[in-house]
Amino acid sequence: MHAVQTSDLTIHLGEVEALSGVSCCIQEGEFVAILGPNGAGKSTLLKVLLGLLRPDAGEVLVFERAPEKVPSDWIGYVPQIKTLDRSFPAIVLELVITGLRHSWARRLRQADKKKALETLELVGAVHLAQRAIGSLSGGELQRVYLARSLVRHPRLILLDEPVTGIDTLGESDFYHILGGYRHVTKATILMVTHDWEVASRHAQRVMVLNHRIISFGPPAEALCEECLRQAYGKPDLAARHELRGGLPHA
Amino acid sequence: MLEALSYPFMQRAVAAGLMVAFLASYYGVFVVQRGLSFLGSGLAHAAFGGVALGLLLRREPLVVAVPFTVFVSFGITWVRQRTTLASDTVIGIFFAVSMASGIIFLSMQQNYTTDAFSYLFGSILAITRTDLWVTGFVVLLALTIQPLWGRWAYATFDRELAMADRVPVILDEYILSMLIAVTVVVSVKVVGIVLISAFLVIPAAAARLLVHKFSTMTWLSILFGLSSTVIGLWGSYLLDVPSGATIVLVQAAIFLSCFLAAIGLQAGYRRRHHSETER
Numbered sequence: 001m002h003a004v005q006t007s008d009l010t011i012h013l014g015e016v017e018a019l020s021g022v023s024c025c026i027q028e029g030e031f032v033a034i035l036g037p038n039g040a041g042k043s044t045l046l047k048v049l050l051g052l053l054r055p056d057a058g059e060v061l062v063f064e065r066a067p068e069k070v071p072s073d074w075i076g077y078v079p080q081i082k083t084l085d086r087s088f089p090a091i092v093l094e095l096v097i098t099g100l101r102h103s104w105a106r107r108l109r110q111a112d113k114k115k116a117l118e119t120l121e122l123v124g125a126v127h128l129a130q131r132a133i134g135s136l137s138g139g140e141l142q143r144v145y146l147a148r149s150l151v152r153h154p155r156l157i158l159l160d161e162p163v164t165g166i167d168t169l170g171e172s173d174f175y176h177i178l179g180g181y182r183h184v185t186k187a188t189i190l191m192v193t194h195d196w197e198v199a200s201r202h203a204q205r206v207m208v209l210n211h212r213i214i215s216f217g218p219p220a221e222a223l224c225e226e227c228l229r230q231a232y233g234k235p236d237l238a239a240r241h242e243l244r245g246g247l248p249h250a
Numbered sequence: 251m252l253e254a255l256s257y258p259f260m261q262r263a264v265a266a267g268l269m270v271a272f273l274a275s276y277y278g279v280f281v282v283q284r285g286l287s288f289l290g291s292g293l294a295h296a297a298f299g300g301v302a303l304g305l306l307l308r309r310e311p312l313v314v315a316v317p318f319t320v321f322v323s324f325g326i327t328w329v330r331q332r333t334t335l336a337s338d339t340v341i342g343i344f345f346a347v348s349m350a351s352g353i354i355f356l357s358m359q360q361n362y363t364t365d366a367f368s369y370l371f372g373s374i375l376a377i378t379r380t381d382l383w384v385t386g387f388v389v390l391l392a393l394t395i396q397p398l399w400g401r402w403a404y405a406t407f408d409r410e411l412a413m414a415d416r417v418p419v420i421l422d423e424y425i426l427s428m429l430i431a432v433t434v435v436v437s438v439k440v441v442g443i444v445l446i447s448a449f450l451v452i453p454a455a456a457a458r459l460l461v462h463k464f465s466t467m468t469w470l471s472i473l474f475g476l477s478s479t480v481i482g483l484w485g486s487y488l489l490d491v492p493s494g495a496t497i498v499l500v501q502a503a504i505f506l507s508c509f510l511a512a513i514g515l516q517a518g519y520r521r522r523h524h525s526e527t528e529r
Contacts, residue, residue: 068416103403106399
């Protein structure tokens with residue numbers, strides 16, 4: 001079964017064409033990384049799959065249904081943590097339980113607490129359960145958001161730059177947890193990232209996007225120098241090349 | 251206070267004050283957490299436009315003010331959802347337009363000043379039995395649709411996550427803004443247009459200083475709203491000063507106490523953390 005299928009997907013955000021003629025198929029159980037420069041339409045693609053944005057043209061199917069018809073329990077979403085309102089009065093347990101209830105719980109039920117604590121244990125964050133979300137570090141918060149998305153046992157996990165601002169150790173732990181979950185559940189993972197190394201190490205296929213699909217395939221093919229040059233442009237590519245210590249080799 | 255309560259006008263004042271305090275402090279937590287503190291002022295001034303229109307049309311002012319203010323609240327929500335303008339900018343535009351309309355409406359009729367002033371500064375002792383029934387109906391409405399609290403809270407925390415979970419966020423925003431608009435209008439007689447925003451903002455902001463859970467913030471905000479109304483009404487009776495203003499000053503005193511308590515709690519936490527680290 002296809003987890004995600006898009007055909008000639010086009011969407012405008014204001015006057016900007018965010019995605020243009022995007023056609024792709026992602027099989028259930030695949031780990032796909034989406035790369036591209038800032039403003040390339042990566043997060044927009046995730047929002048279309050979540051049913052938050054409607055395409056202007058083309059077709060999008062998630063588990064062979066229109067995105068807005070997909071039961072929300074089937075999709076786990078980890079947003080960029082920079083969008084979080086840290087001033088909101090909430091403890092970690094409450095945030096994780098929103099993944100189960102799809103609402104803010106006035107009283108925490110024992111069954112929900114149990115599930116939330118089990119998932120926090122899975123991501124190594126059970127000690128944070130009673131902490132205020134405003135007091136968490138970026139790495140801690142990202143684990144909590146991962147727990148929130150996993151608590152409903154989703155079939156598709158959408159991650160939007162999940163490890164931005166997290167140290168190397170925290171990043172490695174994050175992918176270890178995610179890999180463990182995928183191994184057990186065979187869930188499909190779509191991850192927006194700026195990190196080519198992470199994409200080539202963890203993903204089975206990489207989509208290089210810049211409003212349209214530049215390349216889509218195994219990391220060694222999709223991250224070819226020509227593909228990245230097309231996506232990022234030459235000067236930017238050279239800078240990144242230096243920063244990352246070279247492009248992946250086929 | 252007990253002696254004061256033997257007067258029917260005072261009984262009506264207390265009942266209306268408590269109902270308005272409940273409504274404003276309940277919706278106030280959403281207003282404060284969504285960064286819409288200016289909304290209270292904006293809608294109050296929209297209510298002024300509605301009251302002025304009611305006076306011009308020689309109808310019961312609050313009957314005209316309800317649809318007028320709800321219409322403005324929908325306008326604010328509609329423009330906010332369809333543009334990238336900041337909320338305070340949108341509210342500011344509607345605020346000014348409503349106020350300007352109110353001034354024009356008042357200028358078109360004579361003998362307006364006395365009536366208008368009673369709405370600007372409130373007149374809790376002039377609460378009628380009809381006012382009580384209307385406010386009671388709004389409280390009943392709030393209690394009936396309180397199951398929406400969870401959805402509103404979720405969307406207040408993260409609108410996008412809530413939408414991804416199929417919460418009807420846009421519809422909920424219209425419902426919430428309508429209820430806040432109605433609350434503002436029924437509060438006009440109790441506190442007056444000038445001070446309504448304090449009822450929406452101060453109890454909720456004071457509660458936020460002390461707690462780390464939104465549900466606790468809601469309860470505490472209601473508690474602060476109700477207690478400040480009782481103390482404020484009693485104080486205004488004893489000192490023979492305007493009741494709305496006295497209640498707002500009591501709310502400010504509660505806010506100051508919470509602020510000092512929050513600073514004390516933070517200092518205590520830092521001291522404990524420091525001594526644990528040294529050990």
